Structures are given as structure tokens and as C-alpha cells.
Amino acid sequence: MKSFHSFLGSLTLLLAAVLGTASTTADARRYDYCRNCGVVREVYRDRDQDRHLGAGTVIGAIAGAALGNQVGKGDGRKAATVAGAVAGGAIGHNVEKRNRGSRDVWRIEVEMDDGGHRSVTMSSNRESLRRGDRVQVRNGQAYLYR
Template identity: 40%
Template sequence: MKILTTAMCLVLATSLTACSSYSSRQDSLPRSHVSSRVAAEQYGRVTDIEVVSRKSRTSGGGAALGAVIGGVLGHQIGSGNGRDLATGAGVVGGAIAGNRIEKQRASGDEIYRITVAFEDGSREYFDYEHIEDLRVGDRVKLRGGQLERL
């Protein structure tokens, strides 16, 4: 019976983790270039800087950890079929609670969305975590996918 319960906890935790759509690479970059522009070097002017909240996405780690902890705690309750039911409820409840906690910890992240009008008339935007002293009206150069202040 304990083997069945443990296996059920592992399967649920694994399946919850597998459902995650989080891409840690995208959020871990210090700067995210949204443009599809590939040209070697282009010049433009900053037309807008806005602060944008990142969506509170979760990695699934909080849900997985919550499911394991909830399953272990639920397994301590009752006996027989009641224990199995409590373990399952603990897994589900722990996963929900873990996901909410992870989402709350990730909220509040803000990025700067920089809009640039290029000399060819096109407009592109770029997302940065830090913009230092960049201001609207500054002249910039796009080279090799990097935006530089002139």
C-alpha cells in the first residue's frame, strides 16, 4: 500500500512538472531583444520608454515541491483507503499551494520596453531589465542585435 501511495505521489508530481510552460532562458537574460531585425548596423531614436510588468509565470517547481510535501503530509492522516484519499488530496492541495506561492514570489518583476524609430521609418521595441541613463529622444545604434546609446 505504501508503494502504491509513493508511486502515486511521484506520478502526480512529475505530471504537474511536465505541464509547465516556463522558459527560464527567456527570463534569465539581462536584456531581451524583441525585434526580428538582422541587419548589421542601423540608427534610430528612442521614442518611448515604458515600464511593463512581466507576467507571473511559474516554472512548475513550486507545484512539484508542494505536491511532494502535501503528499507526505496527507499520508500521515488516516489508515487504509482513507490514507490513500488523504495522500491524493495532499498532493493536489500542495501542488496548488506551491504554484500560488511561486507565482506570488515572482510577481513584481518589471522591465523597460524601449521603442525605437529607425531611419528607414520602421519602429521596433526592445525589453531591458536595466536601462541606466537612456532617455526618450536619445540616438541609438542597433548592431548585431544589440541596442547601444550614441
């Protein structure tokens, strides 16, 4: 009788270990395999404006100062240099601003499997992602999960 109870105890422990391992392994496999997957909640097109202005202003100011320095003598030359720098900087700023402009981007809001949220900004929506699509997020891009 003692060996029967020992056998049942061992069998119970073995079953608990096998079932616990299988459950843990299945959970680990699911999250290890696709811990960066989720469902698209929002997709919208947006205008992304480049706000990094500066080089055009600097180059314009230098060119304007150089041209202004060619005019006059003494204090008049100094005033012309300053005026040339200011005018050149303003012109350079406007030229750069006009040339940089803005571009269309796609913003994809993803509810991740782990409960988190990710916002992905892409230059195109080449996979035609829509709300409800299952995606994988890799390298800052969202891809249909197949």
C-alpha cells in the same frame, strides 16, 4: 575628330563610374557602419510579471502526498494522499506566485534607419534614453549613439 569623340566618350564613362561608385560607397558605408541605428519614438516603464509557475505546485503536491500517505490505512490512506497532494499543490503554487512577483522594465520603441521598428525591453534605463535620442541597438539593448 574621331579620337576627340572617343576621348569624350571615355571621359564620360570614367566620370559616371567614379560618381556612381562614390555614391554607392557612401550609401554602403552609412548602412554597413550603422545598420542597427535608429531614433527613439517611445520610452515607458512597465511591470513585467513572471508567468512561469509550476515548480512550486509540483513540489507542494509531492510533499502533500507524502504527508497524506502517512495518515490512515487502506482507502483512508489513498484519500489522505490525494487530499494532501491537492492541498500541497495549492499551497506550493501560492508560495511560488508570491515569491516570484514582478519587476519594473523599460520598453524602448525605436524607428530604425532602414524604416523598420524595434521594441527593446531593458531592466534599466541607465543611459536615460528619451524620445528623439539617436540609438544603436545591440544584443537586445539600446545605447546612445555617439
